Every structure is written in structure tokens, then in C-alpha cells.
Amino acid sequence: MSWFALDTWIVLVGSACAVACALPGSFLVLRGMSLMGDAISHAVLPGLALAFLLTGSRASLPMFLGAAAIGILTAVLTQWIRRWGRLESGASMGIVFTTLFALGLILIVRGADRVDLDPSCVLYGALEFTPLDTVSVPGVGVPVPRALVVLASVALFNLLVLAAFFKEFRITSFDPEMADTLGIRSGLFHYLLMILTAVTVVAAFEAVGSVIVIALLIVPAATAHLLTDRLVPLLVLASLLGIASAGLGHLLAITVPPLFGFADTSTAGMMAAATGLLFLATWILAPRHGLLARRYRGRHREAAGPGSAEDPFHRGA
Amino acid sequence: MTGVVGPPPAALSPALENLLRVLALLDYNTRLVVLTTALLGLASGLVGTFLLLRRRSLMGDALSHATLPGVGLAFLLAVAAGSSGKSLPVLLLGAAVTGLLGTLLVLLIRNHSRLKDDAAMGIVLGVSFGVGIAVLGVAQDAGGSAAGLEGFIYGKTASLVRSDLFLLAGTAFLVLACVLALRKEFTLLCFDEAFGSARGFPARRLDALLLTLATLVTIAGLQAVGLILVVAFLILPAAAARFWTHRVGPMLGLAAGIGALSGWSGASVSALFGRLPAGAVIVLAASCFFTVSLFFGRARGLAYRWYQHRLFERKMDRQHFLRAAYECLEGCYGRDHRGGLPPNRPLPVRTLRANRGWSEAEWRRMLRQARREDHLERVDRGHLLLSEAGYGEAARVVRNHRLWELFLMKHAAIAASHVHRDADAVEHLLSPEMVDELERELDRRDIPGSPHPLPTAGAEARADPPALPR
Numbered sequence: 009m010s011w012f013a014l015d016t017w018i019v020l021v022g023s024a025c026a027v028a029c030a031l032p033g034s035f036l037v038l039r040g041m042s043l044m045g046d047a048i049s050h051a052v053l054p055g056l057a058l059a060f061l062l063t064g065s066r067a068s069l070p071m072f073l074g075a076a077a078i079g080i081l082t083a084v085l086t087q088w089i090r091r092w093g094r095l096e097s098g099a100s101m102g103i104v105f106t107t108l109f110a111l112g113l114i115l116i117v118r119g120a121d122r123v124d125l126d127p128s129c130v131l132y133g134a135l136e137f138t139p140l141d142t143v144s145v146p147g148v149g150v151p152v153p154r155a156l157v158v159l160a161s162v163a164l165f166n167l168l169v170l171a172a173f174f175k176e177f178r179i180t181s182f183d184p185e186m187a188d189t190l191g192i193r194s195g196l197f198h199y200l201l202m203i204l205t206a207v208t209v210v211a212a213f214e215a216v217g218s219v220i221v222i223a224l225l226i227v228p229a230a231t232a233h234l235l236t237d238r239l240v241p242l243l244v245l246a247s248l249l250g251i252a253s254a255g256l257g258h259l260l261a262i263t264v265p266p267l268f269g270f271a272d273t274s275t276a277g278m279m280a281a282a283t284g285l286l287f288l289a290t291w292i293l294a295p296r297h298g299l300l301a302r303r304y305r306g307r308h309r310e311a312a313g314p315g316s317a318e319d320p321f322h323r324g325a
Numbered sequence: 326m327t328g329v330v331g332p333p334p335a336a337l338s339p340a341l342e343n344l345l346r347v348l349a350l351l352d353y354n355t356r357l358v359v360l361t362t363a364l365l366g367l368a369s370g371l372v373g374t375f376l377l378l379r380r381r382s383l384m385g386d387a388l389s390h391a392t393l394p395g396v397g398l399a400f401l402l403a404v405a406a407g408s409s410g411k412s413l414p415v416l417l418l419g420a421a422v423t424g425l426l427g428t429l430l431v432l433l434i435r436n437h438s439r440l441k442d443d444a445a446m447g448i449v450l451g452v453s454f455g456v457g458i459a460v461l462g463v464a465q466d467a468g469g470s471a472a473g474l475e476g477f478i479y480g481k482t483a484s485l486v487r488s489d490l491f492l493l494a495g496t497a498f499l500v501l502a503c504v505l506a507l508r509k510e511f512t513l514l515c516f517d518e519a520f521g522s523a524r525g526f527p528a529r530r531l532d533a534l535l536l537t538l539a540t541l542v543t544i545a546g547l548q549a550v551g552l553i554l555v556v557a558f559l560i561l562p563a564a565a566a567r568f569w570t571h572r573v574g575p576m577l578g579l580a581a582g583i584g585a586l587s588g589w590s591g592a593s594v595s596a597l598f599g600r601l602p603a604g605a606v607i608v609l610a611a612s613c614f615f616t617v618s619l620f621f622g623r624a625r626g627l628a629y630r631w632y633q634h635r636l637f638e639r640k641m642d643r644q645h646f647l648r649a650a651y652e653c654l655e656g657c658y659g660r661d662h663r664g665g666l667p668p669n670r671p672l673p674v675r676t677l678r679a680n681r682g683w684s685e686a687e688w689r690r691m692l693r694q695a696r697r698e699d700h701l702e703r704v705d706r707g708h709l710l711l712s713e714a715g716y717g718e719a720a721r722v723v724r725n726h727r728l729w730e731l732f733l734m735k736h737a738a739i740a741a742s743h744v745h746r747d748a749d750a751v752e753h754l755l756s757p758e759m760v761d762e763l764e765r766e767l768d769r770r771d772i773p774g775s776p777h778p779l780p781t782a783g784a785e786a787r788a789d790p791p792a793l794p795r
Contacts, residue, residue: 037440042447043383092627093619098443099382099564103615106557110608117602219458223451230444265463273462280455287448297439 017139017153019258022279024159025212026224026250030232031166032204033225034246037233038181041097044083044202045225047105048209049218051082053112061119072210079206082108083199135216135276155215162211166204170243173197178239216276223280224250231287234294249286257282344597352596359592361490362607365549365558366584368497369542371504373563374580375535378515378573380442384431384536385559387446389543389552391427392420393457397464404464413488417544424540427453432532489548496545500538504577511535512573550604558584561611568622583618587611639694641753646691647700647719648726650711652775653677665771669716671708724772726752728763731773736766741776 029045036044052075059074082104089100142151170177176197180187184194205225212221232245257279265273292299350356376382399419403412427449434445504511513521514531522528539559546555562584566576591607620627653676654667678688695701700715711719729748733739739747755763764770 037444037447040441040443042443043386043450046386046447046450089619093564093568094625095564095567096377096380096382098380099377099560102382102386102556102560103564103612106554106560106608107612110554110557110605110612113602113605114609117600117605219455222447223455225451226444226447227451230440230448233440233444234438261459268463270463273459277455277457277459277462280452281459284448284452284456287452291434291438299437302437 014139015258015262017156018135018275019255021135021138021153021156021159021216022220022254022258022275023251024156024163025216025220026228026254027247028159028163028166028208028212029221029224030228030246030250031163031170031243032201032208034229034232034239034243035177035181035201036205037226037229039201041101042226042230043098043101044086044205045209046222047086047101048079048082048206049213049221051105051108051112052076052078052210052213053109054078054115055112057112057115057119061115068214072214075210075213076207078108079210080203083202083206087198087202135220135279136274138216158211158215162208166208169200169204173200177201219274220276220279223283224253227280227283227287228253231283231290234290234297250283253282253286254279256285348593355592355596357487357490358485358596358603359589361485361493361549362588362592362603363585364490364493364497364588365542365546365555366562366586366588366607366611367581368493368500368584369546369555369558370562370566370580370582370584371500371577372535372539372542373559373561373584374566374573374577375504375511375515376539376559377563377567378512379535382560382564383443383446383556384428384539385543386556387431387450387453388424388427388536388540389547389555390450390457391430391453392424392544392547393552394453394460395419395421395423397457397460398423400464401460413548417492417548420544420547421540423453424544425537428536428540432536485549493545493549496541500542503534503538507531507534508574508577515573550607554604554608557608557611558587561608561615562587565611565615565618565622568618568625570624583611583614587614637753642687642691642694643698643700643718644722644753646695647711647715648722649677649681650709650715651719651723655775665774666720669711669713671710674704674707674709677709720772722752725755725760727773727775728760728767728769729755730776731767731769732763734776745777 033045036042055074055076055078056071058078059070062074063070085104086097086100089095089103090097093100095103138153138155141154143154143157145152145157176187176192179190179192180194180197187194187197209218209221209225212224228249229242229246231249232242235245236242258275260282261273261275261278264278290298295301346352346355350359373382373385376384396416396419399415402419403415408415431442431445431449434440434448435442438445440448510521510526510531513524513526514528514535518528518532521531542559543555546558549555550558563576563580565583566579569579570576587610588607591610592603594610595601595603595606618626621629623629650672651667653672654669657672657676658667658670683691692701692704695715698715699712700718702710702712702715704710726748729751730741730744733744733747734741
């Protein structure tokens with residue numbers, strides 16, 4: 009194994025993606041809408057196809073706008089079907105994204121004469137090739153991958169929006185009724201979060217592919233949720249876990265397959281797998297909400313008799 | 326001569342003939358595709374119904390992504406064992422193994438951590454998708470013949486073969502048999518798991534069986550419509566059926582029917598128009614069924630609920646108008662005309678509308694409705710006269726209202742001055758049976774007088790202190 013500047017850039021791009029995803033992702037997990045990232049990443053297909061058919065180019069901006077518009081549409085339609093059709097949010101999400109995905113496939117196939125849009129390329133992304141597409145940033149000596157600039161800006165944008173409305177996001181996530189009585193419009197912030205999610209997913213999607221986005225959005229946040237009960241540590245931990253997954257994932261991608269005699273494999277896929285490994289370790293070992301801790305406490309409580317032990321779910325009550 | 330008779334009739338017939346051929350299932354390939362997708366629709370409609378009722382609709386999504394590493398690993402193992410790696414049963418077996426593992430993992434995370442269903446499904450989905458892509462990346466280097474593996478993601482509906490049909494027929498038969506045999510148990514699992522466990526039903530095993538059936542349908546469907554679109558098949562028919570009925574049995578039948586119908590119509594349309602991906606067309610057909618059901622479903626559809634709401638609003642308007650008129654009659658002419666009833670004479674509109682917060686538009690709407698329902702005899706020179714039917718209905722409405730007021734005062738110990746508001750909220754919902762019961766309970770056959778002063782009873786009633794019954 010040998011490590012080049014290229015590998016550093018890949019890990020940096022992955023880390024920027026991890027931070028950009030962890031911020032809205034933590035709120036998605038808290039709100040019970042973990043699968044929104046998956047839904048949006050599939051649903052944007054018609055947006056990409058339409059943008060391409062209308063402008064005839066694969067320039068990033070029209071594609072980004074088309075996908076972001078469809079991403080927001082997905083969130084709005086999901087909310088409508090859930091509210092007016094009285095279906096659970098999972099079902100309404102599934103209805104919207106599968107329908108949009110089917111529409112996208114048809115658009116791509118019908119326009120295939122003019123479209124050079126490979127659906128598999130859209131789905132898999134190409135994290136490995138991001139260092140080849142560089143731009144020069146003033147103040148930095150070396151050319152920087154475009155994906156890194158895009159993802160770092162998205163992360164910064166998410167951070168700014170969340171910091172500006174932190175109080176509102178926190179209260180609408182934990183107690184929407186309370187927020188409404190305080191005059192904070194929970195619906196508005198729901199849609200704002202959805203817009204953040206859509207923009208993040210689409211930007212990351214365009215830069216590094218959807219595989220990694222779906223995992224980085226949810227898994228680090230869920231892992232951090234096992235480690236802390238407070239919101240700010242949750243956000244920080246989720247970002248750090250995401251960055252760790254990016255590094256570990258790339259390391260695994262270039263070391264594991266050679267052990268079995270294969271060439272290296274998809275870094276994006278391995279980063280997603282790394283988030284899974286970190287989750288597994290945390291799930292077993294976490295100090296308070298981990299499997300071992302729960303098991304130990306269960307024994308302890310049985311030995312001490314009912315009512316004497318600390319109940320993990322009602323500590324504050 | 327014959328050359329000028331116009332365009333030869335054969336100009337239209339190829340398209341028409343094509344249509345007939347497709348609809349009559351004359352082509353072997355069309356017949357195969359239509360049958361296969363219809364069977365898939367039937368099976369996924371049945372399983373999807375229970376998944377929807379258990380709020381696990383996106384389980385299919387997590388599951389179908391979890392099959393991906395299995396496909397790649399099975400391919401790698403097969404190559405390592407020396408075969409070409411493209412043997413379908415081996416790949417499907419791999420998919421089934423990791424699919425079931427994914428299901429198990431979702432259940433474990435959900436039951437043994439503080440994370441909820443959606444996060445558990447998200448974790449399994451995201452990670453197994455990543456692992457799948459990584460394994461497929463390795464497989465691509467390994468064999469070189471792995472190109473067809475992506476067919477699992479997009480499906481290959483147009484090139485289904487006979488063995489696919491047999492696979493789906495077997496799956497559909499198994500699902501149908503399980504659902505028919507265990508309908509009661511699955512229903513109990515969906516609606517009251519705790520009660521089921523308490524009664525000794527093996528809830529966990531039933532849950533596992535249900536998810537196994539879902540896995541089977543997903544894997545069989547991967548071939549027909551692809552990884553992402555099989556998710557749609559598990560959700561759309563069941564969600565569409567939900568708008569037509571409140572009962573599980575009919576919902577199962579409807580979901581299976583809608584699923585089969587979407588499979589049939591989608592496959593037919595894609596056979597008619599070349600270059601349409603069949604899987605996507607089938608999903609769009611199912612989406613159309615869903616949209617129609619969302620609006621026009623007989624049990625929960627938007628149009629139906631809107632109509633019910635309108636009916637109820639009209640009933641409320643009618644009852645408010647008639648009770649106001651009756652109370653006004655009592656206030657103007659007293660209630661000693663014939664056995665406790667006020668006489669039906671012309672009423673001054675101004676007295677009627679005094680103390681009621683009706684806007685001009687509301688008042689006109691009520692008048693229009695009363696006229697349409699023959700509750701009004703005439704309106705002229707600021708006076709209004711109820712018809713015989715209107716008078717009778719008014720007496721009935723007032724009686725229900727006051728019976729409920731007396732009941733509240735007697736049994737709920739609510740003060741007479743507060744009882745009106747509560748009765749106002751309930752009176753529109755009183756069924757004839759409940760009124761009978763109230764009559765028996767209170768032992769009243771007549772129309773009781775109002776227990777509190779009436780707002781339209783005139784100036785003298787408001788000037789006097791209210792006479793509370795003791």
C-alpha cells in the first residue's frame with residue numbers, strides 16, 4: 009500500500025461531504041425521517057434528466073438546479089400525501105420517490121438519442137476521480153479539487169443556517185407543539201430542513217455519488233445518538249464520526265481487496281461500509297446506550313431488585 | 326379507378342393489429358412479461374398490505390438494498406469456485422441470504438438500541454448499499470463478465486424468460502397460501518401485537534415470517550422490475566387499497582387486484598410503445614391507481630371526505646337554523662299553544678337574527694338551504710314562516726338538544742348556564758337510538774322547556790334574572 013497526495017485529497021473530499029451531511033442528518037434522525045436522504049437521492053433523477061433535456065449540456069449549474077428543485081418537490085409531496093392522505097411518512101416517502109424515479113428512468117430512456125446520461129454513473133458517483141477535476145483557489149498554492157470546494161461551501165452554508173436558527177431547529181425537532189405555542193412555525197422549519205437536506209444531497213450527489221451520501225447522512229448521526237443526549241455534542245460527534253469513516257473507508261478500500269488478490273474497490277462504497285463498522289462498534293460498546301452497558305445494567309438491576317437501579321430511559325424524570 | 330378510393334385501410338391496421346396482439350396476449354414474449362408482472366403485483370399487494378398496516382412500508386427499500394452485497398458475494402464465490410458466476414439461482418440465493426440478514430439486523434437494532442424503526446432501516450440501507458457497491462467494484466475487476474449484475478438495479482423486464490415466470494408463480498402461490506392460512510394472525514400482529522403475544526400467538530415468529538415473505542417477493546421482483554422499483558410495488562397497491570376500505574380482508578383483495586392490474590397494464594403499454602422501460606411504466610401505472618384512489622377512494626379518499634364534510638356542515642347549518650327559529654317562536658308566542666308547543670306563525674327576521682353571530686353570507690346560505698329542503702313556507706316583508714315539515718323537524722332538533730342538556734345536568738352535574746355549549750357540540754351527532762335511550766333515562770316524552778334563558782326569547786327574558794331549575 010502506498011499513500012499519495014491523491015489519497016489525501018480523496019479523504020478530504022470525503023470529510024467535507026461527511027460534515028455537510030452530518031448537520032442536517034442529525035436532525036433527520038431526531039425527527040424520525042432517516043430515509044429522506046435515500047428518497048431524495050433517488051427522486052432527483054427526473055430533475056437531472058429534465059435539466060439535461062432542456063439545456064442540452066451537462067453543465068453543473070442547470071443539473072444542480074433541476075435536481076434541487078425536484079428534491080424540494082419530493083419533500084413537499086411527501087408532506088402532502090402524509091397529511092391529506094393520512095398515510096405514515098415512510099409510505100408517502102416511498103410513493104413519491106419511486107414514482108419520480110420511474111419518471112426519471114423513462115425520461116432518460118426516451119431521450120437516449122440526445123442524452124449521454126448513464127444512470128449507473130449517476131448512482132455510483134466517482135469519488136476517486138474528484139482530485140482530477142481541480143480549480144485554483146486564491147490563497148491556496150496548489151489546485152484544489154472542485155468537489156472539495158463545492159462540499160466545503162455546502163458544509164459552511166448548512167452550518168450558517170443551523171447556527172442562525174439553532175434555537176428554532178432545536179425546539180421544532182423535539183417539541184413541535186410547544187414551538188407552535190411559542191409562535192415558532194414548525195412547518196416552516198420542517199421545510200427549511202428539507203431544503204437543506206435536498207441541497208446537501210444533490211450537491212454531494214453531483215460531487216461524489218449517492219452511495220456515500222445516503223450512508224453519511226444517517227449512520228454517523230445515529231451512531232452519535234447512541235453516545236450523547238445533548239444536541240450540540242450530537243452534531244459535533246456526528247461530524248467527527250463522519251470524518252473518521254471517510255479516512256477509514258478510503259484506507260479499507262485500498263488495503264482490503266489486495267488481501268484477497270483483487271485491485272482496490274469503490275472508495276465511496278467502502279466509506280459507507282466504514283460508517284457501518286463504527287456504528288457496530290459503538291452499538292456494542294457505547295457507555296450508556298450500548299448493548300454491553302444495557303446488559304450489565306439489566307443484570308445489576310435484577311440483582312439489586314426492582315426500582316432501585318437507574319433506568320436509562322427515565323433518568324431525568 | 327381503384328387508386329383514388331383514398332388511403333388504403335391497411336395504413337391504420339399495423340398499429341391496431343399490434344394493439345390487438347398485445348391485448349390478446351398473442352406474442353409469447355408479451356404473454357410471459359404480462360403474466361410475470363401481474364403475478365408480482367398480486368404477491369406484493371398482499372405482503373405490502375401487512376407491511377403498510379405495520380408501518381414498515383420502507384422495509385422493502387432497506388431489504389432490496391441489502392440484497393446487493395449478496396449478489397456481489399455470490400458472484401465472487403461462484404467465480405472462485407470456477408463457474409462463470411452468472412448462474413441465476415446462485416445469485417438469487419446470495420441476495421436472499423444478505424436480504425434476510427439485513428432484515429434481522431433492522432429488527433435487532435430496533436429492539437436492542439434506543440434508535441427507532443426509521444433509523445434502523447436507514448443504517449442497514451445505507452451501509453449495505455455501500456458494501457454492495459464496494460463488492461460489485463471488486464467483482465468487476467475479478468470476472469470481467471460481471472457487467473450484467475447491474476441488471477439487478479434496473480431490472481430486465483423485457484427479457485424475462487420462462488424460469489422467471491415459474492419463480493414468480495411459485496412465490497405468488499406461497500405468499501397467497503401463507504396469507505390465506507394466517508390472515509387472522511397477521512392482522513392481529515398488525516393491529517395489536519401486545520394482545521397477540523398475551524394470547525399466546527408467536528408474535529416474533531409471525532413477524533419474522535412476514536418479513537421473510539417480503540424478502541421473497543423483493544428478490545423475485547428484482548428480476549422483473551429492478552431493485553428500486555420493486556420497492557414501489559410493495560407500497561403503491563397497498564396504499565391505494567387503503568383508501569377504499571377499512572377492513573383487512575377487502576383491502577388484501579383490492580391490493581392484490583390493483584397490483585396485478587398495474588403489472589398487466591404497465592407491461593401492455595410498454596409492449597405497445599417500444600423503447601419504454603417496462604419496470605418504470607409498471608410503477609407509473611401503479612402510481613396512477615394510487616392517485617385515483619387518493620382522490621376518489623370510497624373510505625378515505627379526499628373527494629369522499631370532502632363530500633362527507635360538506636354533508637355534515639349542511640346538517641349543522643340546518644339544525645342551527647331550525648332551532649333558532651323554534652326558540653324564536655317560543656320567545657314570541659309562548660309554548661302553551663298545543664301541549665307545550667309554540668304555534669307556527671310568521672316570525673320577524675330581525676328577532677330571529679338578533680343574538681346570533683351569523684354573517685350576511687351565512688344567513689343567505691341557510692335560507693337558500695331551508696328553501697331547497699322545503700322547510701320554509703314563505704319569506705316576505707321581513708317575516709318568515711316555517712313549513713309543516715320544517716316545523717316538525719325544528720321540534721325534533723330542539724327536543725334532542727334539550728334532552729341532552731337535561732341529561733348533562735342530571736348525570737354530569739353541569740350547571741344550567743353552561744350546559745348549552747356542550748349540547749351544541751353534541752346535538753348534531755345524536756342518533757335515533759341515543760335519543761330513545763335519553764327518553765327512557767330522563768322519562769320525557771314531550772319537548773322539555775329550555776333549562777336556561779334563550780338568547781332570542783326577547784328583551785323581558787334578558788331583563789329578568791335567569792330562573793334556574795333546582
